[in-house]
Amino acid sequence: MQTLWAERFARRTRAMRSSAVRELLKLLEQPDVISFGGGLPGPDVFPLERVREASDRVLREQGRQALQYSTTEGYRPLRELVARHTARYGILIEADNVLITSGSQQALDAIGKVFINRGDHILAERPTYIGAIQAWQTYGAEYACVGMDEDGMKIDEVEVALRGGPKFIYALPNFQNPSGATLSLDRRHRLIELADHHGVPILEDDPYGQLRFEGEHLPSIVTLDARLHATDGAPYAGNVIYISTFSKTLSPGLRLGWIIAPSEVIQRLVMAKQGMDLHTTTFTQMVAYEVARGGFLDEHIKLIRSTYQERRDTMLRAMDRHFPEGVTWTRPKGGLFLWVTLPVSLSATDVLKAALAQKVAFVPGESFFPDGTGQNTARLNFSYSSPDVIEEGIRRLGGVLKAMMKGGAVAVAAGRLS
């Protein structure tokens, strides 16, 4: 029997579905499953001792402030730290250009709330970050998708899509989730030019930019846009909103992200955030500030880079060894993920079912395609597991793939029945 409440779900909930990625997190509670599923940092790179010292110091010295309500904009020293950090890349940012959010997921939700009218089209990469799709389906977003290659969004497709008048461009330029692809410098310039020409603003989502293992750091889209639109001495007021997070450099469990935007946009986002959660946890903002300050975060990121580079290399070597011909994958220069393409006849969801029987998990790529394609793709995370676990997991996954590809249609059909 339905309760009165269950009879009354809003129309927008019909589009809601649980993220396959989030559901997979539940599998991690089973300690014997090797998971390439979630986008989890390696727990061994958390700066645990420094967080413990910082928590203790904050509670000893500013405890009553840490446990009290605080302003919606965020803890001022943390906003200033983010502003200084961003200014290093040559963009003039003040604390008033920074809003602290409860993870970058909340940044996406707030941006949806403040900008998206039902039926608005968003120009997005295909595949794109599933969390954005989830956040924006509430506001009735639709998508104009552009294809990607190893250099990121295909700019000729962007040009065509811009003629349709999208509300904004959603770009993950560095080590994209899910594909691992990075937008080339030349394409960054062309993207900004095209956006300017068509009068369409850009949302740059950059959780992984600092996690580059090799090659040169590329300037962010917001930095390139600032160079184009800079007014002497005036803080940034260009056409890019930039979002990032401490989740991949410090700790996701603290739930801390931020938005950088022209101050008039920040003010509107602050009004939205008041209704969303009043403000982000005071205590963890103060702890993150104490942890990050004094150059610690920069040093710590070097450790993360070398750890993840080793894991990526281990995964790539194991794939070379264990994956059958006909399966291809990307070789990202940073981040947390690589992207696998199966033969078109093979469904990644079927492979996952068979893989789970072998106690190994990943995310079928389909969830990352707003247009419902991508059935033969998969995202593999290499940051979470240690090298020996990665080696073993890829060996098992390779066995599953070989069996299914050797068996052909028969094995696939069996997979569907299971």
Next chain:
Amino acid sequence: MQTLWAERFARRTRAMRSSAVRELLKLLEQPDVISFGGGLPGPDVFPLERVREASDRVLREQGRQALQYSTTEGYRPLRELVARHTARYGILIEADNVLITSGSQQALDAIGKVFINRGDHILAERPTYIGAIQAWQTYGAEYACVGMDEDGMKIDEVEVALRGGPKFIYALPNFQNPSGATLSLDRRHRLIELADHHGVPILEDDPYGQLRFEGEHLPSIVTLDARLHATDGAPYAGNVIYISTFSKTLSPGLRLGWIIAPSEVIQRLVMAKQGMDLHTTTFTQMVAYEVARGGFLDEHIKLIRSTYQERRDTMLRAMDRHFPEGVTWTRPKGGLFLWVTLPVSLSATDVLKAALAQKVAFVPGESFFPDGTGQNTARLNFSYSSPDVIEEGIRRLGGVLKAMMKGGAVAVAAGRLS
């Protein structure tokens, strides 16, 4: 010059306005202002030492879990603690009936997202909690308001309003924010009967229920509803969603609240929360569990009760002494607030302007009226300041009121010009 982003705010943002209460929090940064404005707990009742010990223990013993992503539903031991705590009042609740939220403000936002279609009418008290109005304006809520007296919602007005077919009833039965009023037991029974008869569900918002200074604890609406709809041995699946928070009993800076609902409703709320912030801060959930467990929270609440009772009594005595004839106020039996009614000719906003010149602040009541009335009302918080500060603040406010009421229309006009 507007940026491309600022030209593109969604239609729903036209209704957004910054909460007067939140704006007032900024005044608290000026240490010389006596604030009766925010709904802040007294910082001297925070269990600082226990939080420090708990943080240290969590980071030492479960640090890698505390800093990692976790499930959207919330930290299981904390959900179980909330379920046990609720079950004490005679309602069968399991952890699956509990969703941990980032403060009860996020609970309101999630409920709006999952239930409110544009144009839906919510049956609400007049005045009602401003945070709900803020959260729900995003989803296009409208209001059917019912008047209140010292026993809470006037039930004859509820009966009339129910005929209009509201989506749900929003009730704050205990020491309501802003009025301090408590819904009588008789009216609780009648409210449930009427809601049942008309097939309209109830949202019970109860941040202050445990902070009763005198008189007997009244059963919550969800408890009374459970008695009516209980099925032997089956967990609660009635027509009330109940929300509460650790903000008033433990710490608001930790941003922890919860929703109790039938599990099918929790499942839908979880999907919404995935898009909102993935999950609530892992670390603070684990800390709150460590702090609250073993009966500590119940003991701690006794300290809060006696502290706030003394402050309420101090404020009431000072008002008796310093406030001029023609001003009336409530004498709440618990909670954080009392409610002042000025002569109809006097605007509380004008009084606030004059009061700020005397370095004392409060919240004009107008913000709490969805229908834009209530200009001659004000909310005073008594939990935040120590008794001697309360005495001094009320003395100053009394002086302002006496001057304005003596000066009559002239003083009021001057206030409007300032």
